[in-house]
Amino acid sequence: MPRGSICWLLQAVALAAAAVEAGRSRSLHRDFDAVWGKRNARFFDDGRVVELALDRETGSRLESKDRYLFGRFDLDIRLVAGESAGTITSFYICTGGARHDEVDFEFLGNVSGEPYILHTNIFSDGKGEREQQFVLWFDPTADFHTYSILWNPLNIILYIDGTPIRVFKNNEANGVPFPTRQPVHVFASIWNAEEWATQGGRVKTDWSEAPFVAAYRRFDATSACVWQGGASPTRCGGDHLPSSASSWMAQRLDWWSWMTLNWVRMNYMTYDYCADRKRYPHAFPTECIIPIGRI
Numbered sequence: 001m002p003r004g005s006i007c008w009l010l011q012a013v014a015l016a017a018a019a020v021e022a023g024r025s026r027s028l029h030r031d032f033d034a035v036w037g038k039r040n041a042r043f044f045d046d047g048r049v050v051e052l053a054l055d056r057e058t059g060s061r062l063e064s065k066d067r068y069l070f071g072r073f074d075l076d077i078r079l080v081a082g083e084s085a086g087t088i089t090s091f092y093i094c095t096g097g098a099r100h101d102e103v104d105f106e107f108l109g110n111v112s113g114e115p116y117i118l119h120t121n122i123f124s125d126g127k128g129e130r131e132q133q134f135v136l137w138f139d140p141t142a143d144f145h146t147y148s149i150l151w152n153p154l155n156i157i158l159y160i161d162g163t164p165i166r167v168f169k170n171n172e173a174n175g176v177p178f179p180t181r182q183p184v185h186v187f188a189s190i191w192n193a194e195e196w197a198t199q200g201g202r203v204k205t206d207w208s209e210a211p212f213v214a215a216y217r218r219f220d221a222t223s224a225c226v227w228q229g230g231a232s233p234t235r236c237g238g239d240h241l242p243s244s245a246s247s248w249m250a251q252r253l254d255w256w257s258w259m260t261l262n263w264v265r266m267n268y269m270t271y272d273y274c275a276d277r278k279r280y281p282h283a284f285p286t287e288c289i290i291p292i293g294r295i
């Protein structure tokens with residue numbers, strides 16, 4: 001299939017997802033606090049849209065009020081337009097603590113007119129170094145797109161507008177730690193990372209173009225499991241929904257999703273730690289060797 005057809009296909013999926021999303025939106029005030037660079041977090045439209053800005057003094061970060069143990073988290077983001085070199089706009093879940101678990105969407109900015117790189121990473125039990133990078137098949141600054149982290153006991157799946165781009169399976173049986181015990185906060189942020197973000201750190205932030213502003217809306221964790229603390233069980237919104245809506249708890253990639261994921265990997269993936277022979281001259285990490293289609 002030529003590159004054009006998968007583009008068309010992905011766009012059709014995106015449009016369908018956007019139509020479903022259109023009805024839904026609630027205030028981000030309900031779900032998040034600005035915990036860093038407060039004055040650079042500006043809420044609009046009754047809190048339904050928040051803009052996070054990076055200027056010379058500070059970036060900004062939102063943290064979810066709730067902690068979650070498993071969930072599907074969707075967030076719409078519109079990235080910094082024009083000059084964005086040196087900046088990173090992010091959406092991630094993280095436990096904190098010494099042996100932390102973390103799943104990252106990090107958008108590495110670029111000079112005006114050059115493409116962003118989507119940098120993803122997954123930490124389990126304090127260990128990360130599982131980078132995968134992608135270019136996007138659309139202009140992420142022109143409009144909002146939905147970025148999703150699905151985390152259940154079977155796997156972690158990252159989606160863009162409903163299209164799976166990455167999966168990390170639970171390989172605890174093969175000795176690879178998988179996040180199952182520590183609750184996460186959800187974060188959204190923008191910060192300055194000019195030492196490494198753009199073209200390997202060669203291009204620095206152009207402060208004459210500041211402030212750099214990214215916009216967020218439509219956070220959805222309504223079926224995620226809210227952690228109550230201590231010995232209390234988690235409360236999963238999905239339990240109160242029709243079973244189809246809580247099906248994320250058992251979700252894995254079906255045949256069609258595997259096909260789509262592979263097309264994304266073939267056409268848009270620019271780095272995969274599992275294929276980096278310079279870094280792993282002798283043996284790839286365990287999770288790389290286990291056949292990807294198994295389980």
Ligand SMILES: *[C@@H]1O[C@H](CO)[C@@H](O)[C@H](O)[C@H]1NC(C)=O
Pocket residue numbers: 108109110111114115116117197198199200
């Ligand atoms: C920025 O643009 C250059 C040139 O097109 C490209 O090599 C690079 O991967 C882009 N992204 C980042 C984050 O450096």
